[in-house]
Amino acid sequence: MRVLITGAAGFLGSHLVERFLADGHDVIGVDNFLTGRPENIAPFLGNSRFTFLHHDVTQFLYVEGPLDGVLHFASPASPADYLRLPIQTLKVGSLGTHKTLGLAKAKGARYLLASTSEVYGDPQVHPQPETYWGHVNPVGLRGVYDEAKRFAEAMVMAYHRVHGLETRIVRIFNTYGPRMRLDDGRVVSNFIVQALRGEPLTVYGDGRQTRSFCYVDDLVEGIVRLFWSERVEPTNVGNPVEFTVLELAELVRAMTGSSVPIEFRPPAPDDPHVRRPDIEVARRVLGWEPRVSLREGLERTIPYFRRELERQRRVAG
Numbered sequence: 126m127r128v129l130i131t132g133a134a135g136f137l138g139s140h141l142v143e144r145f146l147a148d149g150h151d152v153i154g155v156d157n158f159l160t161g162r163p164e165n166i167a168p169f170l171g172n173s174r175f176t177f178l179h180h181d182v183t184q185f186l187y188v189e190g191p192l193d194g195v196l197h198f199a200s201p202a203s204p205a206d207y208l209r210l211p212i213q214t215l216k217v218g219s220l221g222t223h224k225t226l227g228l229a230k231a232k233g234a235r236y237l238l239a240s241t242s243e244v245y246g247d248p249q250v251h252p253q254p255e256t257y258w259g260h261v262n263p264v265g266l267r268g269v270y271d272e273a274k275r276f277a278e279a280m281v282m283a284y285h286r287v288h289g290l291e292t293r294i295v296r297i298f299n300t301y302g303p304r305m306r307l308d309d310g311r312v313v314s315n316f317i318v319q320a321l322r323g324e325p326l327t328v329y330g331d332g333r334q335t336r337s338f339c340y341v342d343d344l345v346e347g348i349v350r351l352f353w354s355e356r357v358e359p360t361n362v363g364n365p366v367e368f369t370v371l372e373l374a375e376l377v378r379a380m381t382g383s384s385v386p387i388e389f390r391p392p393a394p395d396d397p398h399v400r401r402p403d404i405e406v407a408r409r410v411l412g413w414e415p416r417v418s419l420r421e422g423l424e425r426t427i428p429y430f431r432r433e434l435e436r437q438r439r440v441a442g
């Protein structure tokens with residue numbers, strides 16, 4: 126099989142590239158490095174089955190030869206990123222989805238969209254099943270991400286219904302692991318980096334808001350199973366064990382052996398109060414559920430951040 130993955134130089138995209146290569150497929154990675162890093166794809170550049178295309182997917186996209194799959198992962202994903210890149214975020218979710226769907230249609234390829242739990246907004250149903258339509262403020266600061274993804278889902282369904290394209294939609298819940306940027310601003314990377322640097326952990330709001338954190342290897346397994354399945358409707362993939370932000374802060378402190386204080390900051394704009402996936406569909410249809418607990422996942426992630434901080438210190442001199 127030959128698949129094209131957008132957002133290949135990002136956190137999740139690079140893990141997917143690695144997995145598809147390991148499974149014996151040919152992979153074309155596409156990225157414009159808006160929020161991604163060359164280091165994330167460097168390990169694959171020597172692999173003859175990997176090709177990299179430096180390209181903005183909001184522009185016309187074409188590749189020579191057959192294509193069996195298109196996986197659209199390009200988009201700023203950290204709130205800190207999409208709040209500073211609102212127009213790029215809207216464009217990659219709308220125009221980028223349109224261009225990549227057009228490519229999949231031209232090639233007769235299967236298409237998978239990386240959607241998000243953020244389509245549920247600040248949810249009034251808890252935990253969130255796929256049948257919940259969400260509670261999103263379209264004109265709030267986070268609306269640029271949430272609405273881009275909601276539009277993208279609608280576009281994917283239209284290509285499925287009108288053109289008969291084989292499509293999949295994964296609704297991803299907070300995922301963490303190696304290859305995240307040190308400064309991407311998400312809660313897991315922030316807390317680990319702060320604890321390792323001996324700085325206070327910045328908790329936004331009162332820290333009682335919840336998230337459900339999935340380790341990247343579990344997520345990738347769920348996505349690969351969904352891609353090969355027959356399921357067209359959106360599918361939640363995430364870890365249903367829910368933590369408050371304060372509980373995460375305590376765990377990171379304990380696991381890094383750090384005694385830094387917690388510093389309360391103003392709440393993030395439109396910050397969802399709770400978030401937890403209902404994964405009954407993934408269990409039933411994909412036979413999937415996460416295997417890695419938050420503690421185990423942090424055990425695998427903290428050493429990566431230690432190495433990255435060390436590398437940065439060496440580069441700085």
Ligand code: NAD
Nearest residue numbers: 132134135136137157158159160161181182199200202300
């Ligand atoms: P990331 O920022 O690490 O990766 C996104 C990649 O997309 C980057 O390499 C960036 O350079 C690239 N990109 C952005 N705009 C582009 C454009 N116009 N053309 C080409 N490349 C472009 O983020 P991530 O965490 O890896 O997220 C990947 C996907 O998964 C995103 O679509 C995101 O919405 C979705 N997602 C992630 C999470 C999560 O917890 N990590 C949760 C929900 C959804």
Ligand code: UDP
Nearest residue numbers: 204310311312315327328329334370393396
């Ligand atoms: N958060 C925090 N401190 C930080 C970064 C984030 O308290 O330094 C909170 C944020 O307000 C949110 C949760 O952690 O309630 C998860 O934030 P993240 O940016 O990781 O992603 P989100 O789930 O909001 O998309």
